[in-house]
Amino acid sequence: MIVRTTAWSAGPGCHGGCGVLAHIEDGRLVKVEGDPEHPINRGRLCSRCLAMTQYVDHPGRLRSPRKRVGERGENKWQDISWEEAYDLIEEKMGKIREEYGPESVVFSMGTGRDVGAWICLLAYNYGSPNVMFALSGIGCYSPRIAASETVLGDYCVFDGGQWLPKGHDDPRYKVPETIVIWGYNINASCPDNIFGHWITDLMKKGSKIICIDPRLSFFASRADKWLQLRPGTDGALAMGFLNVIINEDLYDREFVEKWTNAPHLVRSDTGTLLRASDLVEDGSPDDFVVWDTSTGAPAIWDAANLEFRAPGAAPDAPSLTGVVPALEVPAEQCAVHLLDESSVPVKTVWSVFCAEVAEYPVDKVAQITWLRAEDIVEAARLYATSKPATIQWGVAVDMTPAITPTSMAIAALWCLTGNLDVPGGNVVARSAFGAVAYALPGSRGPIQLPSQEVDTTRIARDRYGVLSEFIWRAQTDVTLEQIFTGKPYPIKGMWVQACNLVGGIGYDPQRWVKALKKLDFVCVVDTFMTPTAELADIVLPAATFLEKDGIRSWWTPLESIVKAMEVEGCRPDNEINFELARRFNPDLKWNDLHELLDEIVSPSGMTFDELAKKGWELPPDGDPSAPYHRHERGLLRTDGKPGFKTPSGKMELYSVLRERWGFEPLPHHEEPPFSPVSSPELFEQYPLILTTGRRSPVYFNSEHRNIPWLREADPDPVVELHPETGAALGIGNGEWVWIENMFGKARLKAKLTPIVPRWLASAAHGWWYPEQEGAEPSLRGVWDSSTNQLLPMGYQGKDGLGTHAKCTLCRVYRAHTAPPGAYTLPEGGVIGGAVSVAGTAHGPAPGHAPATARGALVRNPDKEA
Amino acid sequence: MAAKRKAKAPKNGLLIDYEYCTGCYACQVACQQEHHWPAGMSGIRVHEIVQNLPNDKAYLTYLPFPTELCVLCAARTRKGQQPACVQHCMAACMRYGKIEELAKEMSKPRMVLWAPRG
Ligand code: SF4
Ligand code: SF4
Ligand code: SF4
Secondary structure: OEEEEEOOOOOOOOOOOOEEEEEEEOOEEEEEEEOOOOOOOOOOOOHHHHOHHHHHOOOOOOOOOEEEOOOOOOOOEEEOOHHHHHHHHHHHHHHHHHHHOHHHEEEEEOOOOOHHHHHHHHHHHHOOOOEEEOOHHHOOOHHHHHHHHHHHOOOEEEOOOOOOOOHHHOOOOOOOOEEEEEOOOOOOOOOOOOOOHHHHHHHHOOOEEEEEOOOOOHHHHOOOEEEOOOOOOHHHHHHHHHHHHHHOOOOOHHHHHHHEOOOEEEEOOOOOEOEHHHHOOOOOOOOEEEEEOOOOEEEEEEOOOOEEEOOOOOOOOOOEOOOOEOOOOOHHHOEEEOOOOOEEEEEEHHHHHHHHHHOOOHHHHHHHHOOOHHHHHHHHHHHHHOOOEEEEEOHHHOOOOOHHHHHHHHHHHHHHOOOEOOOOOEEEOOOHHHOOOEOEOOEOOOEOOOOHHHHOOOOOOOOOOHHHHOOOOEOHHHHHHHHHHOOOOOOOEEEEEOOOHHHHHOOOHHHHHHHHHHOOEEEEEEOOOOOOHHHOOEEEEEOOHHHOOEEEOOOOOEEEEOOOOOOOOOEOHHHHHHHHHHHHOOOOOOOOHHHHHHHHHHHHOOOHHHHHHHOEEOOOOOOOOOOOOHHHHOOOOOOOOOOOOOOOOOEOOOOHHHHHHOOOOOOOOOOOOOOOOOOHHHHHHOOEEEEEOOOOOOOOOOOOOOOHHHHHHOOOOEEEEOHHHHHHHOOOOOOEEEEEEOOEEEEEEEEEOOOOOOOEEEEOOOOOOOOOOOOOOOOOOHHHHOHHHHOOOOOOOOOOOOOOOOOEEEEEEEOOOOOOOOOOOOOOOOOOOOOEOOEOOOOOOOOOOOHHHOOOOOOOHHHOO | OHHHHOOOOOOEEEEEEOOOOOOOOHHHHHHHHHHOOOOOOOOEEEEEEEEEEOOOEEEEEEEEEEOOOOOOOHHHHHOOOOOHHHHHOOOOOEEEEEHHHHHHOOOOOOEEEEOOOO
16 A cells, blocks of 8 residues: 655654555554655655654654653653553643643643644643743744744745646746745755755756855755854854945845835934824824925824825825825935924935944955955855845854844845745745644644633744744743743643653753753653753653644645554644643634544635645645735735735834834844953963754754664764874764863764864754663663754843854863764774765874774664664 | 676666755665665665865765665566656655666766666
8 A cells, every 4th residue: 555645754854745655464564655646746855854764663652652660861651651651741731730730731842843733732732832942042943934924924945846736847937046045954954945956956957056064965066155154153244245235236226125124214313213193182092194295294104004104194195196205305305394393314224234234344344254255245245136036044154152143134135136936036935825833923723722822922022022922832942941040930741742851952951951850840752861851750751753743835736644553552743632621721722633624624625624634735726825926916914905014014123123122123233142352361271163954965953863774874973183183182973072162072973074164163063862672861861962062041132032052162182982882883884874085184182093984883783672 | 706797788767967966875875765676775875975176176966876675676667667766766866777878968067877687
């Protein structure tokens, strides 16, 4: 039997969406192949999906609920039935809800993926708004999305033809002349609904590449322009690009005038936007003001109705026509009279935006980013003169605490160059047909909190304005603190699902261990035991994508996930959470999971079963979730008017919401907290820039080290150092080293390779050793190689977002020994897999034999439980 | 050994456009899955080659190399299917076919034609 389904999350781990054909014999999985007809992958499949047989049948897989019988961390368990597990969870979490209120339980997810909806289903029906994405600063994608929503009312992704039936072969599609790959090793990573290899397809069709990455990646090697920037300076680079593009007049002036809030007036006295309420009696504080050059007087921009009005006109007076808003207010007319008769000088948003951009001349940007000025100029010109051109940004962009102003600058780039929602540009990404399960920017979905009232207790919602508009999560760093302080209310329990707080996503993992131990109740749902699961009271065995029904609309096409098989003892996340949601909320709206799935897909006009028969469906042209030119066609706003769903109805070069929230309304650069510039004393002690989390093509973050075919391809936690750096430090290729900084250390294997600059240590993240002892102190070897021990919590950006995993400091020195139980290299032979032939003029340090001369796997993971 | 040396001239092969190979390991794992090889064995292995260039530059190439275990997916190709590695290659940079025909397709630089078996 061959079952056609969609890969998402549990299993390959990634955001996926790829079409797979599961070959099932006698209920067992014998093979997974790519679905040749599927629009995303067209028959291709990456290693994680191809290794599903080893995943599904893995001897270490959890196959029964278990409860803790020793102390937390002693790895003593008793298998229990599902019924008993549900009863226990109901009792324990029920008691917390009664005594402390539902907000006292936090629901923790890793890289959300499929499970995001189901965690919300459980949390919201339990009554808690505290769903937490466990990365410091919520620093993966949400910040980029939120920043883009803030200024654009929507967010954009690179157009690889994914909304068109024939993909990038579709006649409506245009091959981008240039693709900017910004902080993204996209073919090795697990992008959200972007298939990294669409870019290789497009390169074959002629797309040029600008690659922004400190490491020499596949794309960097083949780029027309490779910008090897200092990590954490992306904001400065984006501002430098804007500087070149504006100074050299390479921007789309018509777009600026017509679609952005560039003509809106800013008061020079307060530096804030001039509002209609400043100007006239009964004027709305939500309406803005432009300078009308046709009359030489101010005109009011009615942001609700997207039309101009004469100041002081009656509310039912017809709108003003023929207004020609000035991009720059003439100097002799630069003051307006306010209500109180005072006169205030004004400028346009365009003037203040350009003044901010002028703060970033290319020479200064070169100094900040460690790039050559001419490379910045050439890259900016190449991007701005390519039509179309597109930018695809990666998580590295989130990995700076100034993520929002950085993202605002990057979003301004694709808007000002006329690449917004055009074929081959940056297209607005919306879930196909608007079918979403739970609240995401732009749509609410059927899975909702019982009332908005409940949301007021969400952790740090009030502190960070963006959390009330675009990110419905508890702020992670504040949550961790609250577990210890109990203020403003105690946290007593945690539900952790598809999330490895201690071994994967959590910075300062020692502190997360303490936090988990402080709680009255911890339940972990996962497919295998992890360092986090070791600290639970109850562990539930989850099913993989092959073992469940579900849907996926992130973002297109709308896809069905259909159960191809079952693994005895395991249950799908959505079934687990549905059952518990039903127990915690007897009034649950749906009788069974399929009713809920039906409601989620209903905007498409299909039921789940109808969708499952088709496998996937693309939204038709004219649907707001299908491109192109939607701001012109009135498809982005609910009122059907051309424009954007921002407070001003415009793409905002000056952000109304940021001004309201008390943050800088303009894009800019800020130094990350630990850098040669912001902490020169620390840089003296820790003279290498540490970037963590470069992607492995065979792993999803902290997963898959126990899958033999995958582990073989990437057997050890590696820190890449330039050969000269290794030589200077007396470190030979393949030697185990400590990377250390002011917060902690981790032991990794040095790979000397010129793909990194001399000043960088690029360390693999998410390492723990599934094959090692589960009980403390080992916790499956998590303290050996986890780079998160060098990353503190609590350094999120001013708006609660963004983090520093890719831009901190360290020193590196020889460790002399390998971590216990790690793959070691015996005499002779070569390890199966990648062999780096890093021919370098500078060999390893004198006196140290290069360790690559030593050899192969000692331990065969095949033989391990 | 002697028998092996006299092996027939190869008919079919694998054409790799290694300019586009991204080192994703799909081919290696696809082969392991198809032929039930344990970790440590595969019909094809992915290699990373980093070459220093003048002016402090370097170039990164990946190259899939067919091993002694490659049987050119005879069972699949008999049924008209592509070899497992070729079908799943994420960069679509592998082709299977008759050697003479593949040779004609070597129309650009950075390609290699493997003839793993007779
Ligand atoms: S991106 Fe790779 S691992 Fe993820 S679903 Fe697609 S093929 Fe599978
Ligand atoms: S052709 Fe078949 S046997 Fe040879 S490497 Fe590819 S998958 Fe393996
Ligand atoms: S599957 Fe293709 S792109 Fe991936 S490593 Fe193999 S040859 Fe290279």
